[in-house]
Amino acid sequence: GAGVSQSPSNKVTEKGKDVELRCDPISGHTALYWYRQSLGQGLEFLIYFQGNSAPDKSGLPSDRFSAERTGGSVSTLTIQRTQQEDSAVYLCASSLTSGGYNEQFFGPGTRLTVL
Amino acid sequence: RKEVEQDPGPFNVPEGATVAFNCTYSNSASQSFFWYRQDCRKEPKLLMSVYSSGNEDGRFTAQLNRASQYISLLIRDSKLSDSATYLCVVRNSGGSNYKLTFGKGTLLTVNP
Numbered sequence: 396g397a398g399v400s401q402s403p404s405n406k407v408t409e410k411g412k413d414v415e416l417r418c419d420p421i422s423g424h425t426a427l428y429w430y431r432q433s434l435g436q437g438l439e440f441l442i443y444f445q446g447n448s449a450p451d452k453s454g455l456p457s458d459r460f461s462a463e464r465t466g467g468s469v470s471t472l473t474i475q476r477t478q479q480e481d482s483a484v485y486l487c488a489s490s491l492t493s494g495g496y497n498e499q500f501f502g503p504g505t506r507l508t509v510l
Numbered sequence: 511r512k513e514v515e516q517d518p519g520p521f522n523v524p525e526g527a528t529v530a531f532n533c534t535y536s537n538s539a540s541q542s543f544f545w546y547r548q549d550c551r552k553e554p555k556l557l558m559s560v561y562s563s564g565n566e567d568g569r570f571t572a573q574l575n576r577a578s579q580y581i582s583l584l585i586r587d588s589k590l591s592d593s594a595t596y597l598c599v600v601r602n603s604g605g606s607n608y609k610l611t612f613g614k615g616t617l618l619t620v621n622p
Contacts, residue, residue: 438610451609494541
C-alpha cells in the first residue's frame with residue numbers, strides 16, 4: 396500500500412520568505428508527527444497530532460513554526476520568515492495509534508534550503 | 511547528558527564481519543526501544559524493536575539492559591547492503607509516550 400508521502404521533495408527559498416511543507420500520512424493512521432534532521436544532528440521532534448488536534452507542540456523551535464492537520468489526514472507545516480538555520484530535512488511520520496510498540500512510518504522528507 | 515547517546519562511529523568493516531553498536535539512554539522511565547536504519551538521503555525505517563528479553567531477527571540481535579539503561583545491536587556476517595546509519599531510538603513513557611527520541615546514529619560501511 397501507499398506509504399507516507401511528502402511534498403515538495405526539495406525546496407530552496409530566500410531568507411525571510413514563508414514556506415509550506417505537506418505530509419500525506421498512511422490512510423487510517425490517526426497519529427502524525429513532524430521531525431527535523433539538521434546536518435550532523437539526530438532527528439528532532441517538532442509536533443505530534445492525534446486526529447486533528449496537536450496535544451504536543453513543544454518541539455516547535457519558535458513561533459515562526461506552525462502546523463495543522465485537517466480531516467484527520469493531511470498535515471501542513473508552515474515556516475514563516477525563514478532563516479538560514481531553518482535549513483534541514485523535515486520528516487513526517489505516521490502511526491496507527493501512538494505509544495507502545497506502534498511503528499512510526501516515515502515519509503521521504505522535504506529538504507529545505509534557505510539562502 | 512544527551513537523552514540517547516550512541517557510538518560516534520564511523521565503522522568500516524569487511525564483508526562477513528560481526529559488528530556491534532551500543533547505545534545508552536538517560537530516562538529510566540523510557541518505555542520502548544528500537545533500532546532504525548537510515549540509508550544515505552533516505553528516510554529512517556524500522557529495523558527492529560528491542561525487547562527486555564533480547565530478540566533476534568536473522569543476522570541481527572538486539573539486547574536491552576534496563577538496569578544499565580543500555581541497548582545494543584549486533585550484526586553478524588555483515589553484507590554490503592548493511593551499509594547505512596543505524597539509529598538508536600527510545601520512546602517515552604506516560605503522557606508523552608507518543609514521542610520518539612533519536613540518537614545521532616552510527617554510520618556503518620561494509621567493504622568488499
